[in-house]
Amino acid sequence: MTIIRPYGDTTGDGMVQLSFTLPVAHDKRAEGAALQLAAKMGMDPAMLVHAKQMGDGFTFFVVYGKVNHLVDTAKVQIVERDFPLLSAKEVNAVIKRRLRRRLNVVGACIGTDAHTVGIDAILNLKGIAGEKGLEYYRELSVTNMGAQVSVPDLVETARAQKADAVLVSQVVTQRDAHLQNTRAMSAAFREALPAGKRPLLIVGGPRFDELMADELGVDRIFTRGTTPREVASYLVHAIVGSESSN
Known part of the structure; x- marks a missing residue:
């Protein structure tokens, strides 16, 4: 039915x-x-x-x-998970074997957003719902910039850390601030870095629509209920997988 x-x-x-x-x-x-x-x-x-x-x-x-x-x-549109869900041990093993260096991640809440609960749940060691955050993964190097980070500072830190991925959490959504901030961020990275040198851009928050990734200029959108394990598995799929095939 x-x-x-x-x-x-x-x-x-x-x-x-x-x-x-x-x-x-x-x-x-x-x-x-x-x-x-x-x-x-x-x-x-x-x-x-x-x-x-x-x-x-x-x-x-x-x-x-x-x-x-x-x-x-039958007409409902969703973004299916197109990558395997890995354990922390599997994530570390794949990165070590195929990337042969630590995978660099920079995370932040940008603009005036001061709500770090989302980014901390994904990045911090304590994680969420019984899952450890990305800091727990020994083959990931994590830089958590915290709240109210300007887009230029995010771009500069990502460049300095040679980030493979940038994770941005947006909880404040009044007047579509999360959409405006995301567009500004993606535009700044496109201007600052050539296509082959840009990090993977990932945003998350309770009011995002997963189908808007292309429109917002990012590689992936995660919504409410996302766990650190899902994000880590996606990073392996999108970064390690692509690099191993070059």
């Missing part, structure tokens, strides 16, 4: 739950506005299940209702 409906109380009933904030104080008129919005979005009938004032002049709502939209899973 490729055609499906949302599930709420019973299979295929089309019920969905939606949350949003409106710039109005919480009162009966505000609740009516929330239901009007839900109706315009195709929820019929819509029920208001939660409303709470969020500071002066803002109210958070949760509405529950039925939609008639269908989803065709």
Whole structure:
């Protein structure tokens, strides 16, 4: 079956739950506005299940209702993992045997983004969810530049470290800052280094679309739930694999 409906109380009933904030104080008129919005979005009938004032002049709502939209899973576009998932031991062995030097990685949060939780989860030794970060891999040389790094500083550090890959985490997404920063970064690397000398450019964050890599000028996008092992395996696939064939 490729055609499906949302599930709420019973299979295929089309019920969905939606949350949003409106710039109005919480009162009966505000609740009516929330239901009007839900109706315009195709929820019929819509029920208001939660409303709470969020500071002066803002109210958070949760509405529950039925939609008639269908989803065709056969038409869903995703980025399939096209590389094997390796263990830390396997990653180290492949790099040592085929690259014959340590693989250099530079990571940072660029622009005004001060949220290092994402980049630290991938790079730091402690890692995330029981997986060690890239600093744990003995055949990887990791430089973590931290937060609020300017693009010129990132390019210069990558050049100085002879980076094979640059990993950038973007958590702040207001006004599509993550997209603007990524485009600026990829443009800076294209300007500073010739095609054969540029490091692999990888970005990650909860609001990225994996399908936008070409549009943003990067080699790979990782989204929420990515683990250090996945990133390490991709580095081996993209860098060691390509170099071993030259």
